[in-house]
Amino acid sequence: QVQFVESGGGSVESGGSLRLSCAVSGFRSNGYAIGWFRQAPGKEREGVSCINRDFGNTEYVESVKDRFTISRDLAKNTVYLQMSSLKPEDTAVYYCAIDLIATSCYLDEDEYDYWGQGTQVTVSS
Helix, strand or coil: CCEEEEECCEEEECCCCEEEEEEEECCCCCECEEEEEEECCCCCCEEEEEEECCCCCEEECHHHCCCEEEEEEHHHCEEEEEECCCCHHHCEEEEEEEECECCCCCCCHHHCCEECCCEEEEEEC
16 A cells, blocks of 8 residues: 655745655555645646656756755655745645656656645745
8 A cells, every 4th residue: 555654844934945755655666756746725736846766857847946856765765845935826735646657757647646645835925
């Protein structure tokens, strides 16, 4: 059974920083990717960033480039999303997800097989 432990959400003022963590266990894969998605109230879920476990290649949605950095700890099967220069429009529930068969990574939620429970990020102006 695939299990997620997401942490790091919270409330910050505009310009602040947060680091989200996503630890995944209970799966087998020859190559996987982990993605971060977010959903704001009244909006559709969007892909924020992803990283491929083996090759380390990454993707970012345009709105977070140069502000967010995704990284991985292979030994811990954990992915981090360092979020800096946060804006009120970054307010959302952030979800991590795993794509169990991946040679790259994509910000397409249809690629992902399992999802975490989500963590709230609130940025006040």
